Amino acid sequence: xxxxxxxxxxATGSLGLKLTSGQLEQFEKFYALLxxxxxxxxxxxxxxxxEVAIKHFLDSLTCQATVNLNGAPKIVDIGTGAGFPxxxxxxxxxxxxxxxxxxxxxxxxxxxxxxxxxxxxxxxxIHARAEDFCRDGEHREQYDLVVARAVAGLPVLAEYCLPAxxxxxxxxxxxxPKVEDETKAAKSALSILGGTLENVIxxxxxxxxxxxxxxxxxxxxxxxxxxxxxxGMPQKKPL
Numbered sequence: 001x002x003x004x005x006x007x008x009x010x011a012t013g014s015l016g017l018k019l020t021s022g023q024l025e026q027f028e029k030f031y032a033l034l035x036x037x038x039x040x041x042x043x044x045x046x047x048x049x050x051e052v053a054i055k056h057f058l059d060s061l062t063c064q065a066t067v068n069l070n071g072a073p074k075i076v077d078i079g080t081g082a083g084f085p086x087x088x089x090x091x092x093x094x095x096x097x098x099x100x101x102x103x104x105x106x107x108x109x110x111x112x113x114x115x116x117x118x119x120x121x122x123x124x125x126i127h128a129r130a131e132d133f134c135r136d137g138e139h140r141e142q143y144d145l146v147v148a149r150a151v152a153g154l155p156v157l158a159e160y161c162l163p164a165x166x167x168x169x170x171x172x173x174x175x176x177p178k179v180e181d182e183t184k185a186a187k188s189a190l191s192i193l194g195g196t197l198e199n200v201i202x203x204x205x206x207x208x209x210x211x212x213x214x215x216x217x218x219x220x221x222x223x224x225x226x227x228x229x230x231x232g233m234p235q236k237k238p239l
Contacts, residue, residue: 060085
């Protein structure tokens with residue numbers, strides 16, 4: 001048994017999760033793909049098996065541990081980077097319909113290769129900036145759950161993500177410690193974009209004890225058509 005599998009086996013129980021042998025094999029394969037691709041271009045600064053298991057895989061799975069993903073909800077991971085949290089969530093809950101959105105072409109190629117190698121049916125990778133993705137009628141207000149991890153501050157992230165959430169759906173921003181200032185700063189943005197702060201779930205990553213906060217925003221009204229603004233504007237002038 002490799003260290004990655006040992007860590008996942010030891011720690012998933014504390015999140016109320018259990019991985020099958022097939023899922024553990026997929027995580028091992030995903031790790032190998034990640035480390036190999038990382039030799040050619042920067043996907044992640046974390047490559048140690050134990051660290052990847054905790055800070056990427058288990059961190060991603062905290063979303064499964066706190067959000068009901070039963071059935072086959074439509075999920076989009078905006079600004080997914082190397083596939084976090086989307087790919088770990090798909091490995092754990094293969095029935096979800098997953099869309100991964102990434103703006104950098106090299107990462108898009110890696111994601112397509114990883115999805116194919118891992119046999120993740122019902123998964124698509126879209127090469128786009130968040131602002132452009134959410135203005136597309138095919139995607140606007142179409143998703144049960146929109147997730148984002150380590151992409152931007154919450155006022156900016158809300159403009160990137162809430163327009164893709166369907167009415168009644170959920171936007172989850174995966175954040176580190178000290179999230180109170182961000183939620184206060186995002187109050188206006190959430191209101192403008194049709195969202196309301198439902199809950200902030202604080203937890204600690206298994207084994208490391210690192211603090212994580214999952215900011216849960218419910219979509220209660222439509223996002224005005226002018227949002228998101230053109231590429232770059234949300235970052236320059238947050239709502």
